[in-house]
Amino acid sequence: MRTQVLIVGAGPSGLLLGQLLHRAGVDTVIVERQSGAHVLSRIRAGVLEQGTVDLMDEAGVGARAHAEGLVHDGVELAVDGVRHRIDLRALTGGKTVLVYGQTEVTRDLMQARAAAGSTTLYEATDVRIEGFETEAPRAHCTVGGEPVEIAADFIAGCDGFHGICRASVPREALRVYEQVYPFSWLGLLSDTPPVSPELIYSRHARGFSLCSMRSPTRSRYYLQVPLTERVEDWSDQRFWDELRRRLDPEAAASLVTGPSLEKSVAPLRSFVAEPMRFGRLFLAGDAAHIVPPTGAKGLNLAASDVRYLSQALIEHYRERSAAGLDHYSARCLARVWKAERFSWWLTRLMHNFDQEPAFQAKLQSAELDYLLGSESAQRVLAENYVGLPT
Missing domain, CATH: 3.30.9.10 (D-Amino Acid Oxidase, subunit A, domain 2)
Known part of the structure; x- marks a missing residue:
């Protein structure tokens, strides 16, 4: 099997990347170790930044979120039995957040991918990637008892904290920062x-x-x-x-x-692995970073990674430019660390550390x-x- 971009992981980041690339005419194959039903059963966060909603619109999957999501103008902090409202709209010049469950985001993206006829290999076992330090990366897996080999130009590791993409990188090439609460x-x-x-x-x-x-x-x-x-x-x-x-x-x-x-x-936990690019392998979302859920940043950070990566890949295919790919890791990490700081700070502020x-x-x-x-x-x-x- 041959594709332009192989995406490992059919969670929201992998599906969103696939949808953005599809709309730009870039071919993708997604490999996922779980079934589609299992992916949809995951209960995750549901507070979306405006930038994430805008990206869903760009991908053509934002209609239901706008129709069914709940726009929130503020958030409340309760301290010692007294509530204090933080007016998000007034304090940010009109910005808000949208409450719309990650499960629903995933469902919308799955339906869009199915409608596009793009290939997703669910329940793929024994997945391994190789050659990403060369110009001919590829993956091997087993689907339905049959061996499958996928050749690609690039590999996007959207397979989460426990996935195989980051684990495939030589340890000496990674610098890991972590705090467990x-x-x-x-x-x-x-x-x-x-x-x-x-x-x-x-x-x-x-x-x-x-x-x-x-x-x-x-x-x-x-x-x-x-x-x-x-x-x-x-x-x-x-x-x-x-x-x-x-x-x-x-x-x-x-x-x-x-x-x-x-x-x-x-x-x-707070976790960051640097860099986020290794040759033709690019990490995105939880494969590269984890934040405590206190700040509602996990899915939103994954979406911003996908924004940078989709733009870089589209630029590569349309303009034959490597600039976006070369700056991908640095651009992502600049935003990642600010979100890590905020999530750490809000966690420290609101929890008991006995x-x-x-x-x-x-x-x-x-x-x-x-x-x-x-x-x-x-x-x-x-x-x-x-x-x-x-």
């Missing part, structure tokens, strides 16, 4: 109306909580829990009781509970007090939350 998020999804029309980030003596949503009738809630917690130890009732304890009185009184559709525990000295807790309280009393500080938060320019 001493807690996890326990998440619950339910078909219940959201407790508030906007997200509530809550700092409480018992631990952080987040009230989010996917639609006017579907809610997503999170609790900070120790790394040792297991999802099977949390009944729905235990989750709802603990969440209510951490909410401000108004939110606690209006919380609607119901059976969980899904519960999961996710540890938090093992740290009391001095750190005092600094955290002082920073919160400064933020909530300073319009300038709130503008910095708002500018980062809605997304820095690409």
Whole structure:
């Protein structure tokens, strides 16, 4: 099999890259180790920056997001039982975010790829890539029990943190930066109306909580829990009781509970692997970087990588220019590190770090007090939350 760009991974970043390239007349093949149904079953974030929505429009898949997504003008921080609203629109000159689940983004992209007739090889096993340091990269895998070899001009590694693309790079060629946080998020999804029309980030003596949503009738809630917690130890009732304890009185009184559709525990980490290009292999999204979910940056960072990579590849094929490809890693990382900083900062600000000295807790309280009393500080938060320019 021969293609211009081989994309490893059929998550939203791989599918979005494929769709943008298809619309520019660049041929792609996507290889995915899971089934399409499994990819759609992943429960992920759902706060989209305006730049991500614009990119979906460019890819021709933004119509449903505009029709069904929830535009949010602000976000609320609850500290010690008192809520404080950050007016995103007013503080950023009119910018907002769109609440639209990552599952729905993936569904829209899958449907567009199927309509385009582009090739996606699901349930591909034993995937390996080689030759990306040469002008003839290729991949080998097994699909339906049959061996498949794919030759390409370039390989895009959109296969996530545990994927094979970054793992195929020689260790001495990578520089890795990582911080693992001493807690996890326990998440619950339910078909219940959201407790508030906007997200509530809550700092409480018992631990952080987040009230989010996917639609006017579907809610997503999170609790900070120790790394040792297991999802099977949390009944729905235990989750709802603990969440209510951490909410401000108004939110606690209006919380609607119901059976969980899904519960999961996710540890938090900050991670960056540099560079993001190795010959004709380009890493994008979680394959190159992870952020704690506190700042809602994971999917949005992947989208900005895809923006840079699609532009560079289109420039290569249309203009025979290598400039975009040569600057890909540096352009991505400049934005990645700003998002890493913001996500780290907001995580430090809103979570409990019980093992740290009391001095750190005092600094955290002082920073919160400064933020909530300073319009300038709130503008910095708002500018980062809605997304820095690409």
